[in-house]
Amino acid sequence: MISLAEVQAFCTAANAASTPQTLMHAVQEITARMGFRYFALVHHIDLLAPDGTGIRLVHYPHEWVEAFEEGRLYASDPIHRASQTTNVGFAWSKVATMITLNARDRAVLAAARIAGLGNGFTIPAHIPGETNGSCSFAMGEGDDMDDAQLPLVQLVGSFAFEAARKIAHAAASPIPAVPQLTERQIECVALVARGKTDWEIARILGVGAETVTQHLKDARDRYGVTKRTMLAIRALFDGAISFADILRR
């Protein structure tokens, strides 16, 4: 079993890494030390960074990597979907208790098994305004996971992702800056997301309808979108508003 000291050593090494290669090497090493065979440190989609600035350090069976890309599973993969429901690591064997698996999901999991992946452990990595990601470690088929060290595995996953993020940020010169909305704009968008009209929002905020229209105009401009629906969803996606803001009554 790996020790806390080793985790800390990895953390230091990962933080010092300035290239994906260096980091890849460090992760590979600790993956083996933790008794895993495979790992994948990835962003789940490449939304606003179509040019490949997304994080992607993968050491998985070739077969599976190909099948994965073939099926464009980045965001529909059940493991990824499950990782979006928590912020602590979870064993793949628990996925069925986290999300509802449909027929396609089961097919995906079966395919992974056939490709040589055994049980695994995934650490979610979510940061408001950034693409969701995760860091997964997997055994070969048949191998047993040591539950006792999973908390340490979680730490490794978090630190690894953070290190990858740092490298990716440094590499991505034109920072895809998440548009910042003003407080008033956010209030308006939150109410838009609740299906209010400009006039209703104006009543609620105690200002003129024209003012609300203007705030939303400005907010749309900042996100570069032309529809209030898109505005609400983008604001939701990068955390300017949350489902709690919208759906609570």
Place this chain on the structure above:
Amino acid sequence: MISLAEVQAFCTAANAASTPQTLMHAVQEITARMGFRYFALVHHIDLLAPDGTGIRLVHYPHEWVEAFEEGRLYASDPIHRASQTTNVGFAWSKVATMITLNARDRAVLAAARIAGLGNGFTIPAHIPGETNGSCSFAMGEGDDMDDAQLPLVQLVGSFAFEAARKIAHAAASPIPAVPQLTERQIECVALVARGKTDWEIARILGVGAETVTQHLKDARDRYGVTKRTMLAIRALFDGAISFADILRR
């Protein structure tokens, strides 16, 4: 210094907790064990106004809690802002390197110090579609933090937040039956969420614009909403569509 075994014991206890009180007690205990004096496990929303389904377990100096609510700092507090830029724990002394501190931020930090808070460590907790939160542990003024155990503190913070989340979810309302949309309706809603007009959606699906209008009319009816924005967000919330459907190019 705390041991990994103690962290795991806390994790088990936290997961078993079914009321905020039980969890509060467990967190209080381990906080002391880790050498901290205060903690705050919170959602970053204004908990005075809404109905209070947000997470909020706080043991901070009274003075500070009051000042905090007075100033409505839930989302503008520099510590909270910093926590939204990472997914690993950070010492408060590092905040200046994470976000740009303005005059007001510095005033807030100074006020916290006056209220008796020393250095602290905050673990972010972000889950897509949910309110951002964090778990912070703080020393009394003048006390020194043991850097070596911070990774374990991070684990405790993550587990504590997850446990609180589980309790909050359980307390939340009985699930109202999720309306089912037809396949065609879902396709239309997904495109609505991408900001398309009925006419554009009709082109994409190869049907008449009137048909799209009708599908959306029906979909709104099923959800009992009157605005397409609300429709998109509800569909997103209960999984009929996903961010991946919307935002991938």
Place this chain on the structure above:
DNA sequence: TCCGTTATCCCCAGAACTGGGGAGATCATC
């Protein structure tokens, strides 16, 4: 065979949104 569901299309009137223009006030910062 009848009924419910789904998908397709049509018309209309009023409400709501969008994009363009402009303008005054406040506040913090430089």
Place this chain on the structure above:
DNA sequence: GATGATCTCCCCAGTTCTGGGGATAACGGA
């Protein structure tokens, strides 16, 4: 004292949505 950001309000023309009312056809189950 200027500058920029924010918030506030106004006008207008054109587009888009929304909620009514229809209709036809295919499919599958009761």
